[in-house]
Amino acid sequence: MSDKLEKINKNLSKNLPAKKTITKDDLEIKDDYEFSRKTYKDLIRTGTLSLDVLAELARESEHPRAFEVLSRSIKDIADTTEKLMALQKNKKDLTGEAIKREVTNNNLFVGSTTDLQRLLIKANNDTKDVIIDDEGNN
Numbered sequence: 001m002s003d004k005l006e007k008i009n010k011n012l013s014k015n016l017p018a019k020k021t022i023t024k025d026d027l028e029i030k031d032d033y034e035f036s037r038k039t040y041k042d043l044i045r046t047g048t049l050s051l052d053v054l055a056e057l058a059r060e061s062e063h064p065r066a067f068e069v070l071s072r073s074i075k076d077i078a079d080t081t082e083k084l085m086a087l088q089k090n091k092k093d094l095t096g097e098a099i100k101r102e103v104t105n106n107n108l109f110v111g112s113t114t115d116l117q118r119l120l121i122k123a124n125n126d127t128k129d130v131i132i133d134d135e136g137n138n
Helices: 002-015 024-061 064-095 113-126
Strands: none
Touching: 024 064
């Protein structure tokens, strides 16, 4: 009886997803990721808020240096945004998270309902199962 029980447990364990144990490295990766993500978001938010002030200053002063600082700030915000996206990708690579992709195939039939019915009947006739008996007859 216990032999059968062991076989059942063994077969069940094959079909069940493996339990993932959380290691210290996993926790450190998660903590570092959360910290970096929060820092990048704060930098982007602060930079975005300061753009209005820098733009106003550049307009009023009409000094080339003010416009240079403004354009540099815009570039820095864009670079930080790219780093935020790279951080997301790196986290997925480190943790082994797979990207789930769903494929949806949509078909469109252009024609009358009569044409569609004929097409479906033809497809149905082409895919009928052929049963062959022991003597080789259909």
